[in-house]
Amino acid sequence: MIKDEIKKKYNLKINEFIKHNKLYYDKSSPIISDREFDQLKKEIIDLEKNYSYLNNPKSPSNSVGFKPSKNFDKFKHRVQMLSLSNAFDKGDLENFEKKILNFLNKKINFDYSVEPKIDGISASLTYLNGILTYGVSRGDGSEGELITNNLKTIKDIPHKIGKNTVPEEIEIRGEVFIEKKDFQKIKDKFANPRNAASGTLRQKDPKQTSKIPLRFIAYTFGYISDEKFKNQSDFLKELRSWGFLTSDYNQIISGIDELVKFHQKFEKKRFDLDYDIDGLVYKVNNIELQKRLGFTSNAPRWAIAHKFSADHAFSEILNIDIQVGRTGALTPVAKVKPVNIGGVVVSNATLHNEDEIIRKDIRIGDTVKIERAGDVIPHVLEVDLKKRKKKINKFIFPKKCPSCGSETEKEFNLITKKFDAVRRCTNEGFACEKIAIERIKHFISKDAINIDGLGKKVVEKFWELKFIKLPQDIYNLNYQKISSLDGWGLQSVSNLKFSIENSKEVTLDKFIFSLGIRHIGIENAKIIADFTKNIKNFFNLAKNNKINEIINMDGIGETQVKSLEKFFNNKININVVEKLMGILKIKNREIKKSGKLINRSFMFTGKLRNISRAEAKSLIEENSGSIVSSVSKKLDYLVIGEKPTNRKVEQAKNLGIKILSQKEWHDLLN
Numbered sequence: 328m329i330k331d332e333i334k335k336k337y338n339l340k341i342n343e344f345i346k347h348n349k350l351y352y353d354k355s356s357p358i359i360s361d362r363e364f365d366q367l368k369k370e371i372i373d374l375e376k377n378y379s380y381l382n383n384p385k386s387p388s389n390s391v392g393f394k395p396s397k398n399f400d401k402f403k404h405r406v407q408m409l410s411l412s413n414a415f416d417k418g419d420l421e422n423f424e425k426k427i428l429n430f431l432n433k434k435i436n437f438d439y440s441v442e443p444k445i446d447g448i449s450a451s452l453t454y455l456n457g458i459l460t461y462g463v464s465r466g467d468g469s470e471g472e473l474i475t476n477n478l479k480t481i482k483d484i485p486h487k488i489g490k491n492t493v494p495e496e497i498e499i500r501g502e503v504f505i506e507k508k509d510f511q512k513i514k515d516k517f518a519n520p521r522n523a524a525s526g527t528l529r530q531k532d533p534k535q536t537s538k539i540p541l542r543f544i545a546y547t548f549g550y551i552s553d554e555k556f557k558n559q560s561d562f563l564k565e566l567r568s569w570g571f572l573t574s575d576y577n578q579i580i581s582g583i584d585e586l587v588k589f590h591q592k593f594e595k596k597r598f599d600l601d602y603d604i605d606g607l608v609y610k611v612n613n614i615e616l617q618k619r620l621g622f623t624s625n626a627p628r629w630a631i632a633h634k635f636s637a638d639h640a641f642s643e644i645l646n647i648d649i650q651v652g653r654t655g656a657l658t659p660v661a662k663v664k665p666v667n668i669g670g671v672v673v674s675n676a677t678l679h680n681e682d683e684i685i686r687k688d689i690r691i692g693d694t695v696k697i698e699r700a701g702d703v704i705p706h707v708l709e710v711d712l713k714k715r716k717k718k719i720n721k722f723i724f725p726k727k728c729p730s731c732g733s734e735t736e737k738e739f740n741l742i743t744k745k746f747d748a749v750r751r752c753t754n755e756g757f758a759c760e761k762i763a764i765e766r767i768k769h770f771i772s773k774d775a776i777n778i779d780g781l782g783k784k785v786v787e788k789f790w791e792l793k794f795i796k797l798p799q800d801i802y803n804l805n806y807q808k809i810s811s812l813d814g815w816g817l818q819s820v821s822n823l824k825f826s827i828e829n830s831k832e833v834t835l836d837k838f839i840f841s842l843g844i845r846h847i848g849i850e851n852a853k854i855i856a857d858f859t860k861n862i863k864n865f866f867n868l869a870k871n872n873k874i875n876e877i878i879n880m881d882g883i884g885e886t887q888v889k890s891l892e893k894f895f896n897n898k899i900n901i902n903v904v905e906k907l908m909g910i911l912k913i914k915n916r917e918i919k920k921s922g923k924l925i926n927r928s929f930m931f932t933g934k935l936r937n938i939s940r941a942e943a944k945s946l947i948e949e950n951s952g953s954i955v956s957s958v959s960k961k962l963d964y965l966v967i968g969e970k971p972t973n974r975k976v977e978q979a980k981n982l983g984i985k986i987l988s989q990k991e992w993h994d995l996l997n
Contacts, residue, residue: 399472405550440559446603447504480537498549545571606634642666651761655752681724728752731759756899775841799906869895922951933968
């Protein structure tokens with residue numbers, strides 16, 4: 328009877344595995360997390376280990392991936408493309424190494440080549456005499472889908488290797504993925520970045536694939552006609568010389584204890600990476616040892632994936648706090664029972680906005696699934712309705728501002744013809760405490776007035792002590808009172824005083840930006856400063872309701888004009904500007920009439936080396952050039968750094984705009 332029950336339990340899990348395996352590999356639309364999928368596979372394999380009579384050809388111990396789709400031609404791998412066994416703790420790693428030593432039948436010391444396990448789609452690239460000839464998905468490990476043209480759309484994949492060191496035939500394997508920032512633009516179409524990469528790579532039309540900025544990191548080889556590499560690490564160096572992207576985090580590590588230490592350290596920074604990873608891969612570095620160890624039916628004996636702890640967890644919502652931002656936006660934040668997610672204790676999770684709460688029916692007291700996937704504040708994915716307690720009331724979003732009691736509203740967007748998802752406090756002045764605090768924080772920020780030593784926490788403390796209520800109060804601080812506070816000595820008070828005095832001289836554009844007017848960013852502030860010329864003209868334009876005069880300026884539209892009008896219709900705001908005009912020395916924005924870059928416009932995309940974006944823009948303006956915020960015919964040069972936005976690059980190419988590398992831009996300056 329017990330045997331029958333075990334078989335029944337096993338078969339149920341096998342059926343569950345088959346279902347999720349198809350969804351994961353074939354449909355690219357999993358309904359459970361990677362962690363839950365891994366756990367299901369582990370439970371099946373553990374049952375098979377404990378009960379020798381259990382066996383199924385479709386078990387994860389006998390299968391890899393999923394059979395290739397009928398939408399593509401099939402292609403047989405010269406060397407099987409197997410999956411990796413998983414380790415979840417130190418014990419699993421010790422068992423892995425013990426099996427290696429037992430198989431070799433002697434005790435030897437060896438190194439591991441360590442790399443991040445990217446959560447993407449495996450692919451193999453076959454080069455014949457250096458020419459990319461076949462591109463194939465992993466499929467079921469024995470044969471995959473022939474997707475050469477789709478893979479050729481990925482910029483990280485060379486179509487030709489122009490080096491004489493490349494073997495006559497080589498199959499290079501790697502992972503196709505999409506970066507987090509690029510996924511944000513298409514997240515409405517896919518469940519997660521891995522699904523986006525899988526769905527895009529398996530489009531019938533390569534033109535559709537090319538629209539999504541897929542990336543490729545190479546990490547090993549399958550078949551090779553002329554093998555001359557001693558170690559995995561040597562091959563990775565050769566890959567880079569051939570023009571392939573490899574991981575910046577590859578390491579050589581010896582010993583289980585050191586592997587565990589590195590894993591713990593890396594898990595803490597996994598969310599800071601540009602792409603999703605779900606663990607680390609450890610490979611025996613010596614390739615000769617890899618050959619001797621060989622493979623089991625579905626995994627290499629010389630490699631293992633050490634998975635991270637889950638990037639999500641369940642916790643109970645204790646309360647929902649409504650936070651008010653500088654522009655009056657009301658943001659709901661769930662206060663939850665502290666829970667460890669990926670090595671970090673989480674007690675707050677954003678709920679985004681009112682619409683999100685209604686859509687997910689989130690209530691105080693609910694048990695919710697929280698994800699921490701690189702967000703500054705983790706977010707609530709869903710409610711576990713099975714655990715909902717009886718008599719929990721729906722959460723009613725406040726119609727009045729929790730800070731000042733003013734009415735809140737959702738603005739109608741003239742472009743989308745819909746009401747915004749965000750509800751806002753209608754108080755436009757400093758009468759709303761929370762808005763006032765956030766505006767003062769903005770006023771002192773680096774791109775605005777820039778006061779070192781007066782950080783966000785200090786502003787909150789000074790507000791609480793009633794030292795500051797309006798921006799002009801910063802210039803009338805009682806330094807004697809400050810010096811009596813805990814943590815403030817003579818030197819720190821002296822430094823603060825110096826920074827405040829130093830901030831009194833400011834350019835008109837920075838002053839306009841410092842006011843924190845909604846929709847008026849740094850570039851908008853420069854445009855307005857150039858138009859108004861001086862602070863007196865700017866103030867008169869605003870105070871006398873003549874803001875409409877700037878509506879036809881490039882970069883200024885109806886949205887910006889209405890926001891300016893709303894700001895200056897408030898008496899407190901006008902009073903703040905008048906007081907600051909009396910305290911500060913507001914200089915006219917200098918526009919050089921001559922310089923190396925006169926009458927030339929620039930735009931940056933991608934990360935710049937050894938210089939911030941703000942410094943680069945400043946250099947252009949110092950040389951009489953101008954900055955534009957979008958790709959159009961008015962743009963002369965698009966300067967690209969590391970990982971540029973492909974869409975901007977394509978737009979520039981289509982419009983015939985000259986594209987410069989950072990070095991070429993430097994040469995232009997020098």
